[in-house]
Amino acid sequence: MAQRATPEGRGFLDLFCGAGGISWGWSRAGFRPVASLDSDVPALRSHEWNFGDAHGLTLKRDLSTFTPQELGGLLPASDRTPFAVVGGPPCQGWSRAGRGKIRSIRGVATELLNDPRNQLYRRFLEYVEHFEAPVCVMENVPGMLSIEGVNIAQAVAKNIEDLGYTCTYQVVNARWFGVPQDRERLIFLGVRRGSGFDFDITRIRSFAGRFRRRLGLGSGTTVRDAIADLPPIEHGASEDPMIYHRKVGRPSGYARLMRQGCNPKQVTDHVTRVHNEQDLEAFSTMSEGMLYVDLDARFKRYRDDIFKDKYRRLYWERPSWTVTAHLAKDGYSHIHPGQSRTLSIREAARLQSFPDDFRFFGNIGDRFRQIGNAVPPLMAWGIAEYIRCHGLGRDLLHGHEIGRELKAV
Template sequence: MEGSAVTKGKYGVPLERSDYLELPPHPDHCTEDNFSEWVARHKGQRLAADLFTGAGGLSLGIQEAGWTIAAGVDFDPRALETHAHNFPGMSLPMDLGDPEVRDRLVALLKEAKIDLVAGGPPCQPFSRAGRSKIRDLVRNHGRDPQDHRKQLWQAYLDVVTRVQPRAVLMENVPDMGLGDDFAVVRIIEEKLEDLGYATQVRLVDAWHYGVPQHRKRLILLARNDIERFDWEPKAERDVTLREAIADLPRFDVKARERVGARELPYQEPENPSDFIALMRAQAPTGSIHDHMTRRVRQDDLEIFSGMTSTTLYSQIPAELRRYRADNFTDKYKRLDWDKRSRSITAHIAKDGYWYIHPEDNRTLTVREAARIQTFPDRFRFAGTRSDAFRQIGNAVPPLLGKAAAAAVAPVEGVESGRRLAPHWRSVRQELSDWAEAARDRETWFHYPGPEMKSPQAAVMALLSGSRLRANELRGIMETMRGKKGVTARLFEQLLGQAPTVSAREKLGRLKPLVDDRYAWREANQYDVPEALGFKPAEEALYTLLLGDQDLLLITQGVLRVGARVNDSEADRTNKLTDGRVNLIRLVGAGTNASLRMAALRVIGNEYCTAQKPHCSLPNRKCPLLKHCLGKPAEDDLYSVSFGDDAAGGLT
């Protein structure tokens, strides 16, 4: 690593800044000034734009799936240099949080016929209290100069809205959804559906598409030509670390000595794995680039030499540990040749202790990390070694990007811009209609609506775990109907109506707010759960019934409905991830999202039971029955007459 800067530090090895790899632009690179000429040369090709592109993992996947990259946009100069070297078209340094910059980008993209807009915008979850404002903002105009830097997904959606490509591909980590009940995802879906796109959200395990690591990503797809998303079949087995990197040169590691180099001799294996053959395609014969990593400390060399793939940090000799074993249970991890790697993240740029080579006493090299992310050996990364690690860790694995892009490939003979009426939008509308009809009957108290205020929601939340008959619950809630608070007289009346000791005890918890006329006002309604000591499930139901926050109410019954309608097993496995994705297709976003969520609770409790579901009741049937892909056979249904209780909202 000629030209490296080396200084001494307290870490036991020279602190080394590697040489800077400067990369020339791609031969078919262009700028804003000559983009029109570039477009003319590529007339008839399927063009794509990648926003928040980073080094270009998603761009590479899209390219491999049949598109030509017309533009990549990012704010990281190192990543843009990498992108400009590896791809044709423009690599633009733009802050898309700035509306004027977005205007410039949209004007450029409108010079071409952009078929696909892709990207992985940073998506910070936002609080429930802010969801209504954000949702209205996106629906109405999508541009907020006061908040544009914090919520860059709005910038992404703004570009999509104005460019109107045939297809959209958005990628992010699952935590984007889990942090706020998938509110951002649902709002984006709603906006895309308003524009006439069919959408699909999936949580995808990258190893299903040939990526040799544990990595789960959230993929949102949209298209306006046909409502179909044809994913490749999942791989029957995963690619192991041995199949991914065992051909790369090995090192006799010594403490404090350099490990690897920018370029090393490479011996092509006689019988390469399919994965290695894919990685070596178009790579220079007889050499390997960027096979280098950090120097190794003396104490780390001792630690690494005593580790296997199952060694915990707490099992490392105490005198060699630099971190507390109780706080850093997995600080060091030696990888296993015969398993997948752990997920490569940007943290690898800071240290490689999570990624210790299966045999060599060192951490992974840049090239090994790139291979595990499925960047082929011909792909180079601009900047220093740390720059390369960061770009690799932040990237979408190209093979995953290719699989996602292939699912929105154009269909021959089908034109875009058709303004589709998506299936799930129709399902949600039917569910809303059913819930509105049920709310207008005597079971109003199961749903958010005009008569459901803080006192009514509190009583329902308190009684949610009681095994009351439908007529018993109905009687109590009729007593609460129209009440603006809980007076001492009403409190005694409710206790007198309680049919069981358990119900009386639950209603007795209202006592702290009896005769408190201020506590029940709308301005104070979200203080009620704390004042009454609500448990998390009670608070969730209370909040849902108030109706102004798009939360997901996660119960076993609701998960069961989502799983059966989608014909999945997510009510039994991956409940909080895939189970929630099933739900968001039914709940959606917007004015009636809370109403649909409440309806799913009723359906899960009363129709879609675990054994012998009541898909059809006398004079009523489950509103999702005709859409239910996993509905049971007739022999598995339970037929019974419920009389008047079949009017919706049984308990």
């Protein structure tokens, strides 16, 4: 029988927390980040600003060396039994495990543990093992389902199962939760055997639909829904905060959700990069969806056989393609659909479903990287909500007056 308890106050550990896409989602579902760890200073400043020490520890630690025993020593006794360990360890060693002939999953699982480049993955598992949380959730890339013919995901699930969990995994698209972006992630959900919980991640899709509808969002949130209400700006815009001019017409339900609870008069981080004259002219010739390869030859600075989609203009009426950490280098992959410039920080944050009161720290590249790296907060909320409903016997969005709150914005 499923254990019954309120999630409020139930703690989770957020490993490799970044700015806090996962932290936001889990907090919104009523869980509490007892400790969030990362090694990146600007990301941690964002995390601390948005969550604050009052909610738990935000720690700058290199997880290749910092052990779960050391973390246990820093936590108050009441936080040493978290409900969940969550995170997405960066791993370079997956590809190597896929090389050569197909071997037994047990063999691949052992290889993953032994590959020195998978040190952070091993560390994640050590935290899971040490804290014996009822639930663990790991996020990674769908490419793991088949690397040179080997299902690495199955081997990862085996490693988690060997720690005393029942582990399921599923490719999850952020779009299912109302995020205006096609972004697939592979989610592993481990449920500790003997914990009394009985749920798995393979049923998340229909739940995500109910979650999205309950938030008042349609089935395909578009770029227009996501950013059309934001004030028009030029490339190089640097005013921060900026006055949020209410445009004629009502912002979309998604935009209202993003603005919920923030200062109605201002918008923050609505700043962009500066472009040179040639790029500005190139952008002005691009129609929606147009790629670098289709640009007039006079605008091309890179080889178009290698960099076919180096530049790409978003469609107004579709979700965005994946927002990546590459935006930290340049923003050409996401050109604004109606203005001659790349996206502002706030627009990229909207495409990732970071609400408008979420602040980002660091230089412009740091901020784009934190956004591109994140699990979309709305997706993280949906997954945490699923666990809350199925594990703790709560109704969907119990305690959230979503409809009423949105009407008030």
